[in-house]
Amino acid sequence: MTDKTYPKTERTKLHLLPKRGSYDKAVVHAIIDEALIAHVGFCAADGRPVVLPTAIARIGETLIVHGSVISRMMKTLAGGVPLCLTVTHVDGLVLAKSAFHHSMNYRSVTVFGEARVIEDPAAKEAALRALTDHIAPGRWEHLRPVTAKEVKATTALEIDLVEAVAKVRSGPPVDDAEDLDWPVFAGVVPLRLARDEPVPA
């Protein structure tokens, strides 16, 4: 761990394909910043896991999530339970000569930690602004200003980035040498999230 990397912990250490892992803060941040949503998981009161999608934004070394004050997930996370939050971009289908070597190109980040409620009014407004500007940069300042009632109806949570790991696979399939002449296409089908023309309301 340095000021540019996250520590490699028992939970963030990759046992299977360590070369796919990165603890570089710049790599982790870039993957988070491109993500529209994360899947956040926690163990509910009954001890069973729950995984739900939620919008995210990042302010420095802090992740922001939000929701209605009456949301069950928000109430649970606000209690400071351990959580795990993962964002994933699927960048391509990796088609090999054999089923065994099929794969996907992807970039993911997994964060372990817990959430804190953002109580300070200025910090809470900054968090809500970050969420809005995350999906449409610079948009916040053009919007009808938030009201006290709206802010009160929203829970904003922050999660410190202290235990995080990126996983990245890229490039072509890795086939067995003896399969290279097998008569089927092998390569990558690139995937990307396309934004189409906005549809006015």
Add this chain to the structure above:
Amino acid sequence: MTDKTYPKTERTKLHLLPKRGSYDKAVVHAIIDEALIAHVGFCAADGRPVVLPTAIARIGETLIVHGSVISRMMKTLAGGVPLCLTVTHVDGLVLAKSAFHHSMNYRSVTVFGEARVIEDPAAKEAALRALTDHIAPGRWEHLRPVTAKEVKATTALEIDLVEAVAKVRSGPPVDDAEDLDWPVFAGVVPLRLARDEPVPA
């Protein structure tokens, strides 16, 4: 619950926006079948949650996931621990006149259950075939056939679809009437996962 719907349980009941929920098997299946990956969550031995992305396929009322026999996640899930698996498609950015009414259009499915190891050789091969054909329909029969060693090195798991719920938001932003003349664009930015031209290996 009918033969065409999943039961509404305490965990799959939507408290906040029930109109977004669907227990219709056809709706749930369609969302799963379009998904390349799911985020699967479980509570680890230390009681803390873990959420990881994994490829999925569906055979009837069963979800299939797979991985290396030495993967920690596969070993944990193979033990039959409670799991939660969510797939999400983000279909659009919903830009409103106020930050409060911003949203995303999405389709998600959340499944609660547990996994079983597929031991039967024919069922295991069918599961691996389903995973391959899920990303490239009809591809399996053209590939170099799987070897016994490859099958042995892979854990295939099945998860019964018995407790599942779809959540769907679609359509334009829902703004407050008094904001409709606020001078900022409001509408939807459609998003879709685009497949570009295959790149041969």
